[in-house]
Amino acid sequence: MDKHNFDSLKNLKAPREWIEKAALIPESTEKRCAFPLYRVTAAASVVLVALIGLSAFLLFGRGQAPITVQNATTAETRAIGNAETVGVTEDSKPTDAAVSPTRASQAGSTEFFADSTEAPAKPAQHATEKPADPTVYPTAPSAPTVAPTEVPPAPTVLPTTPPPTTPPAAEAPTDGMEVPAGDGEISFSAVFSSTLIGEGEPLYCTFWEQDHYASSMAIDDDHKARYFILKNGMVLAMYEALVPASAGDDPHEYTYEYIFYNSRGQVIARGTESFII
Amino acid sequence: MTDRAFAGMSYDAVLQKYADTVAGVCVMRLQNWADAEDCFQNTFIKLFQKSPEFRSEAHLKAWLIRVAINECRNYISKNRRFLPLDGLEQGAVSFHEDERDISWALMRLEPKYREALYLYHCEEYKVNEIAQILGKNPNTVKSLLKRGREKLKLIYGGEKDG
Structure with missing residues (x-):
């Protein structure tokens, strides 16, 4: 191929316009990359949705x-x-008027406490507050949030001396029924x-x-x-x-x-x- | 951003020095000015965006040629259109039929032979270098060159002088 050549192809020159356009590539690339607003917006949206979802979950799912x-x-x-104690949160406000106390202690008071950790303390407190007449059942003011539906007459078979230190024994929900020994x-x-x-x-x-x-x-x-x-x-x-x-x-x-x-x-x-x- | 260097050269220097090489590869492969321009621009966009580390200017030049060829292949596969050989389409590259300048004959070869012959005769690469650029075995390149020359002679009616 000595007497042949590819000079036309070999000496092909890139058009001036091509080079000018290519020379602008760095500027246009920088402009595109300088502030990718759509990426920032997308990331912010994802974070926002996640926060809203988390807040909603905490508010309505568990916290409240x-x-x-x-x-x-x-x-x-x-x-x-x-003896039995029932833990009910302090902020519980049953709307059902027919809700009756879940347990009545031996001292006759219905026990509600905010946390189960308070359980051991409260019964003792009640025991000291009402030592005089454990046979008398509490009336509505002693349990303002949840009132017993029926206040039965004081059972005479209950012990007359309250235990001073140990939690009082629980009594059955009072439907006027005596607790069999x-x-x-x-x-x-x-x-x-x-x-x-x-x-x-x-x-x-x-x-x-x-x-x-x-x-x-x-x-x-x-x-x-x-x-x-x-x-x-x-x-x-x-x-x-x-x-x-x-x-x-x-x-x-x-x-x-x-x-x-x-x-x-x-x-x-x-x-x-x-x-x- | 524009102060980044490619084998010790600025982007503008690379563009000025290798624009003709990249344009030649694109025109050789696509045979159409408009299509070739797209691939030409894409090649330099990739150069700027990827900014690979080049060991030397030769490495840079080989990288540009390889990227340009790949861009042309991708362009053809994406557009799936027939590339005319006879220059009837508007914007097609045509070379005057000349007894000595047989570029026109090269453009009528199949792409695989055309690429090998172009890199060998126009860019003056050796067989091993062509094999690296095209990602082929050197023996395959030798075979492509041999068969390409034979086909080329059939096209331009040349003598057994290759």
């Missing part, structure tokens, strides 16, 4: 719940012999979505000792459970019952299985709870 259930299945329903009081609770139960629909509970035959799902007043609809859309259901205490002096631990169900027999919640009775 009217009732904080402290260990709903353990602490709240812990029973030691006949030697019975243990147990309670069950469950938290579930309010969508599982209709407004005003009755809720029932039954329980049985573990490894024993299950109870039938009776639909009657004895099995009726109480429940509160919380602000976060959840329902706190509670059921209390009396069971025979252990024979002898030493308390014994019993484990019960329980279910909450509606009037159609649909199981809404179930669980297992242990009590020392």
Whole structure:
């Protein structure tokens, strides 16, 4: 190919316009990269949405719940012999006027405290405040937020001398029923979505000792459970019952299985709870 | 930003020095002025944006050629259009048929032969360098050169003087 060449292609010159345009590349690139507003805006939007979501979650999801259930299945329903305390947050304001106190102490006062950690202190305080006449049940002012629906007459079988140091023994919810000596009081609770139960629909509970035959799902007043609809859309259901205490002096631990169900027999919640009775 | 250096040269110096080389590669590959200009600009945009480290000016030049060829290949695959050989389309590059200057014949070769012959005869690269630029085996490049010359002779009707 000695006598041939590619001079036309080899000596091809880039047009002046091409070079001028290419010379402007650094400026245009710098302008594009100098302040990528869209990136800043996009990042800010993501952060903003995340903050709003977090705030909403904290406000409505957890922080503002009217009732904080402290260990709903353990602490709240812990029973030691006949003494039992129920923790309900201080800011709880059940709107249902029919809500009755969950427990009455031996001194006759309904106990509500802000935190479960306060539980040991309050009973002692009540014991010293009302040592004179433990047979007298409190009236509405002693429990301003949640009033008992019925104030039964003072049971005469209760001890007349309050225990000064130990927490007073709990007493059954007062429907005018006397607490038989030697019975243990147990309670069950469950938290579930309010969508599982209709407004005003009755809720029932039954329980049985573990490894024993299950109870039938009776639909009657004895099995009726109480429940509160919380602000976060959840329902706190509670059921209390009396069971025979252990024979002898030493308390014994019993484990019960329980279910909450509606009037159609649909199981809404179930669980297992242990009590020392 | 404009003070960045490429193998010790400023962007403007690189542009002035290698604009013809890049333009030649683009025109050789695309055979159309408008398309070639797009790839020409894209090549220098990549140079400025990526700003790779170059060991030498030779490295810089080889990088520019390789990027330009890749830009042309991408351009063709994206546009998926037929590139005319006879210069009938508006803006097509055409070379006068000359007995000695056989650029017109080179432009009628298949791209793979055209690239190898262009780099060998116009840019005066060696086989190994062409192999590096095109990302091919040196023996493949030798084969491309040999067959490309044979095809070229068929086009321009040359003698066995290659």
